[in-house]
Amino acid sequence: MNAPMRQAATAGTPVIAVENVTVRFGGIVALDGIEFDIHEGEILGLIGPNGAGKTTLFNCLSRLYTPNDGDIRFNGTSILGEPAHRIAGMGIGRTFQNVASFSNLSVRDNIRVGAHSASRSDPVSDALRLPWVRKGERDIDARVQELIDWLELNEVADLPVSGLPFGTQKRVEMARAMATEPKLLLLDEPAGGLNHDEVEELGKLIKMVRDEKGVTVLLVEHHMALVMSVSDRVVVLNFGRKIAEGTPEEVQKNPEVIAAYLGGDE
């Protein structure tokens, strides 16, 4: 009830406020009272060894899981009451760990689906191709073309996604996520399966998303070099708890972080 007021009153409201989020699967505590904020225009890295709870937290943010305890606020408003399909419309876009493309659709149509929540239509008007629907399609096409140009996907724009190289599919996913017109972009291990050069490209791309489109980014990632080079701040999870938070330099010197990663999978 007072959420909109709070939002208006405090200009410094974080884009995302993760408040005491706890997730239990049966007897296992996957996340234990996680707290951190993401501020506007920030690239926040979220790291941790395997099983630290990164993906669980990610799924809470995209509303695939509901925490047992705690709250997640987006611009001051709790998102936990919203169904998963409403999240994109609120301004939270995401990509998937191992690309989740619409594989039979063309690159262009994949990105067009991204524009779903930012456009309107109904089956009857669509079937009759009413003038307002055609105008809506032109708007979508213009936006999609802009993203295709921006991410240099012109050559493959009308090919089905399924046959494209992995790195290209990841860019398509990024374009699709950007078509939701997000204020916050959630990236789930985007470097997975990419080679060295592609990871470097990805780093540039993430910075472009923030610098050119003004999108706040949460980067969940294994790839240390990538996280440390693009993040403004880093949050470290281990066994479902937050063990460190700070700039990449601070985090890298943190003894608990070093201990967590020693003998770990890195």
Next chain:
Amino acid sequence: MAMSDETMTGGASGSAKAAPVPKGRAAAAGGKSTLGQAVFVILLLGALALPFIFKNFTIFQMTMLMVYAIAILGLNLLTGINGQFSLGHGAFYAVGAYTAAIMMENLGIGYVWTLPVAGILCFVVGFLFGLPALRLEGIYLALATFALAVATPQFLKLTPFEHWTGGVQGIVIIKPDAPFGLDAVLNADQWLYFFTLAVGLFLYWLARNLVRSRTGRALMAIRDNPIAARSMGVNTSVYKATAFGISAMFTGIAGCLGAIVIQFVAPDSFTFALSVAILVGLVIGGVGWLPGALLGAAFIVFIPNVAEEISKGLAGAFYGFFLIAVIYLAPQGAGGLLRALVAKLGR
């Protein structure tokens, strides 16, 4: 999965500043697919000339071909576009057919009005069936729809409904004549042929628009990756139930037309075999390729006759042989085969 440049990409057509499609040519492929347009024009001219060349039985057969094509088109929207299975579309066909029969013979309403009523009724029935079906995937959904197909003829025979349905006897429908003094030029068979052709073209236009629209993309996104679709803001439950409704609507309208053309409805016309025939037509024509409905319908109308001519006693076996042969030679249906050929010739 089978996809065509014409119906699916939208990429090609939509982006090319999609020159507004003229109404009459609506079913032609859009944008740059001139081959598709040429084929469409030739087919349409052939279809227009056909009733003046052939005898009434052939006209009747071709009318039924179009009726089945509409039914298959409906199933294609559900299975090919949205990725949901149905072994029960015969049930929606039956609802459409009985709607026509009851409205025309019991209530004395003109046959033209039976189409929208059957369409809306079947949309509602399909949508309502689609809601619980949301919890079922793949083969489980196939089983649930199978149950629908098996139950429907029984319901039509029930004594309490006999006053309306005619029970086991069914209902005989009187064939409508051509209106507006056209009956001087066209006999009833020819008129029904053109009527079905017009309805079919209109429905094809609707289906094609739908597939290329925001709604269609949402349906295909759900088929390809439901979780990603949801993350892009697609309300998957609503769209899946709607797909069921729309699909049932098409198939119901086909049933409605079919009843008028055959002039008779009875429970045993709408057994599980009909549902299977519609599914066979879908697979033969090409799952996900809308024009394939015509080829699939041709198969289910003509191949049983061909099989019977080869051998009365082994008609079923020959039908099975043809079916396996087509699946073997064209695993993606006729649509996949045609596109492979065109691609080969084009290069």
